[in-house]
Amino acid sequence: MYLYFLCLILFIVGIYCILRKRNLIKIIIGIIIAEYAVNLFFALAGYRIDGRAPIYSQDQAIANMVDPLPQALVLTAIVIGLAVTAMMVAIAIRIYEKYGTFDITKIRKLHG
Amino acid sequence: MGSHLVTLFVILPLAAAFLNLLIGRKMKGAPDILANLATLALLIASVFSVFAVAKNGIFVYKVGSWVPPIGIAMVLDGLAAFMLVTVNLVAFLCTVYSVNYMEKFTSKWSFYTLFLLMLAGMNGVIISGDMFNLFVFLEIASVASYALVAFGTEHEELEATFKYMVMGTVGSLFILLGIALMYSYTSTLNMADISLTLAQKGLGNITLFVSILFIAGFGLKAALVPFHAWLPDAHPSAPAPISAMLSGVLIKSLGIYTIVRVLYNVIGVTKEFTNILLVLGVLSMIVGALLAMGQWDLKRLLAYSSISQVGYIILGIGIGTPLAIMGALFHLFNHSVFKSLLFLNSGAIEYASGTRDMRLMGGLREKLPITGWTSLIASMSIAGVPPFNGFFSKLIIIFAAVQAGYIGYGFWAALVSVLTLAYFISVQKNVFFGAPSKAMLSGRDVAKWDDIKEPPLFMRLSMIALAIICIFGGLLLIPAVSGNFLNAATEALTAGRDYANTIFGSLGL
Numbered sequence: 001m002y003l004y005f006l007c008l009i010l011f012i013v014g015i016y017c018i019l020r021k022r023n024l025i026k027i028i029i030g031i032i033i034a035e036y037a038v039n040l041f042f043a044l045a046g047y048r049i050d051g052r053a054p055i056y057s058q059d060q061a062i063a064n065m066v067d068p069l070p071q072a073l074v075l076t077a078i079v080i081g082l083a084v085t086a087m088m089v090a091i092a093i094r095i096y097e098k099y100g101t102f103d104i105t106k107i108r109k110l111h112g
Numbered sequence: 113m114g115s116h117l118v119t120l121f122v123i124l125p126l127a128a129a130f131l132n133l134l135i136g137r138k139m140k141g142a143p144d145i146l147a148n149l150a151t152l153a154l155l156i157a158s159v160f161s162v163f164a165v166a167k168n169g170i171f172v173y174k175v176g177s178w179v180p181p182i183g184i185a186m187v188l189d190g191l192a193a194f195m196l197v198t199v200n201l202v203a204f205l206c207t208v209y210s211v212n213y214m215e216k217f218t219s220k221w222s223f224y225t226l227f228l229l230m231l232a233g234m235n236g237v238i239i240s241g242d243m244f245n246l247f248v249f250l251e252i253a254s255v256a257s258y259a260l261v262a263f264g265t266e267h268e269e270l271e272a273t274f275k276y277m278v279m280g281t282v283g284s285l286f287i288l289l290g291i292a293l294m295y296s297y298t299s300t301l302n303m304a305d306i307s308l309t310l311a312q313k314g315l316g317n318i319t320l321f322v323s324i325l326f327i328a329g330f331g332l333k334a335a336l337v338p339f340h341a342w343l344p345d346a347h348p349s350a351p352a353p354i355s356a357m358l359s360g361v362l363i364k365s366l367g368i369y370t371i372v373r374v375l376y377n378v379i380g381v382t383k384e385f386t387n388i389l390l391v392l393g394v395l396s397m398i399v400g401a402l403l404a405m406g407q408w409d410l411k412r413l414l415a416y417s418s419i420s421q422v423g424y425i426i427l428g429i430g431i432g433t434p435l436a437i438m439g440a441l442f443h444l445f446n447h448s449v450f451k452s453l454l455f456l457n458s459g460a461i462e463y464a465s466g467t468r469d470m471r472l473m474g475g476l477r478e479k480l481p482i483t484g485w486t487s488l489i490a491s492m493s494i495a496g497v498p499p500f501n502g503f504f505s506k507l508i509i510i511f512a513a514v515q516a517g518y519i520g521y522g523f524w525a526a527l528v529s530v531l532t533l534a535y536f537i538s539v540q541k542n543v544f545f546g547a548p549s550k551a552m553l554s555g556r557d558v559a560k561w562d563d564i565k566e567p568p569l570f571m572r573l574s575m576i577a578l579a580i581i582c583i584f585g586g587l588l589l590i591p592a593v594s595g596n597f598l599n600a601a602t603e604a605l606t607a608g609r610d611y612a613n614t615i616f617g618s619l620g621l
Contacts, residue, residue: 015282038292076248
C-alpha cells in the first residue's frame, strides 16, 4: 500500500513542479517526474509481491504471477514520453535562442 | 474486401508520410502530389466506408489475427465512419490549399510528413477499439500537432507551442492514469470487453474517478472551458491550413469523439456524467463567445469561437436524447466545415495583405471577391442564419433541449447564437465592407492597397468547395441524400453498451 502512496507523492511533486516553477527546463523536469509516477503506478498495478515471471512451464504450478501486460504498455508509454520530452527540449532551446531566457515570466509576446 | 478496409485509414497516411520523407527532399513538387493523392484516396475510402457500414453493419479487424479481447481490435461502425468522413474531407481540402499557401515556408516536404502523421493519428483514434491503442494514436496525433504549431519557429509560435505541449502532456497523463486504473479494475483493455466486465462487476467509485480523469484528459484535448487556455494561443500561431485542421477536426477527434465513445459505449452514460457535460458545454459556449467579442486578431477571434461552438456539441451530447445527439453530431460536421473555411479565409487574407489585425483592414471585398463571398457564407453559417447548414444543427440542438425539459440550456444556446452573429457581423464589417483603412492605402505595416490580389488557384478552389458544402450541408438531414450517414452515427451512440454485444456478435463469439 505504501508503494502506491509514494507513487502519489511523486505525481504531486511533478504536478507542483509544472504549476509553480518559472524555468522552462524545470517545467520539463516536472513533466518527466509526473510521467514516471504514472508509469510506475501502471507497472505496480500488475505487480504481485514475491510473484514470479509469467513463463509457463509444465511442471510448475502457477500460483503467484506478475502480470506482464502493464510492463509492455509502460515500455510503450516510456518511448512516447521520450519523444515528447525530446520535442519539448528542442522547443525550449529554440525559445532560448529567440528570447535569450528560460524564464516564463519574461516570455510574453502573446496577449490575453 | 471486408474488414481489411479498416486498416487502410492508418496504413495509407503512415506510408505516404514515410515516402514523403524519402523522396520529398530531392524531388520538388513530389510532396504536393503525394500528399494530395493520399488524402484524396482517404476521402474516397471514408465515403465508401459509410456505404459499406450501411450495408453490412459493423466491421471488426483483428490485428495480427488475434481474436479480441486478447488481441487488438479495430472497429468501423456508424460513428467511426461518420468521423472518418469529417476528418478526411477537411484534411483533403487543407492539403489542396497547402499547395499554394505553404510555398512561403522552406521545407514543404516536412510539413506534409507531419500533416500525414497527424492524420494517421486521428484516423487511428477513430477506428481503435482498444483503450491503450487509442492512447498511442492520440499521442502520435498530438506530437505531430505540437511540431506543426511551431512550424513557423518565430517568437509567438514557439511560445504558443510550449504552452500547448505542457497542457497537452498533462492531459495525456490523466488519460494514461485513467487507463491504468481501468485496467487494474477490469483486467482488460479492449473497449467492448471493458464494457462487458463493468456490466458484470458494476460501476463502483473507481469508475466514477476514472470517468472524471477521462473527462479532464479528453476535455483538455477538446479545450472545454476550464481547460481551454492553450487553444487561443496554439491555433492562431499555426500556418492557416493547420489552424483549420486543429480547430476543424483535431479537437473533435481527440477530444469530443473520445469522450463520447468512452462515456456512451464503454462506461455507460449516467445522470451524473450528463450533468457534468451540460455544465461544461454551456460554460464553454458562453465564455468562448464573450472572449471572442473583444478580439482584434482575426485568427484569435476564430479560435475563441471554436471553444464556443464546441460547447454546443458537448451540450447536445449532454442532453442525451437521440435527437440531441443527432444535432450534436451534425453540428460537429458543420463546425468542421465552416470553421476550417473561416481559417482558410483568414489565411488567404494574411497571404494577400500580410496582416491579421482587423483594425488595419477594410474594404477587402473589392480586392478579394472570392475570399469575401466564401467568408460571408461561412460567417452566416456559423451564426446560424437559415439557408446554411449551421442553422439546422443549432435548431435541432435548441429544439431537443426544450423537448427534454432543459429550457434554460436552450435559452443560453439561442442567446450565444445571437452573440455569434454579432461578432461575425463585426468581422465582416471590419475586414470586407467599408472603406480601406489608412494603413492599407499608405502601405505601412501591411501590403499596399494596389498590390493586394486574389490568392492562387488551389487556395481559391478549396475555399469554394467548403463554401458549397456550407450551402448544401442542410440536405444531409434528409436520409435519402446522406445515405443514412447521420442516423447510423446516432444509432451507434444511442445503442450505448450494446456496443460490446455488436462487436462480439460480429466476431461470432
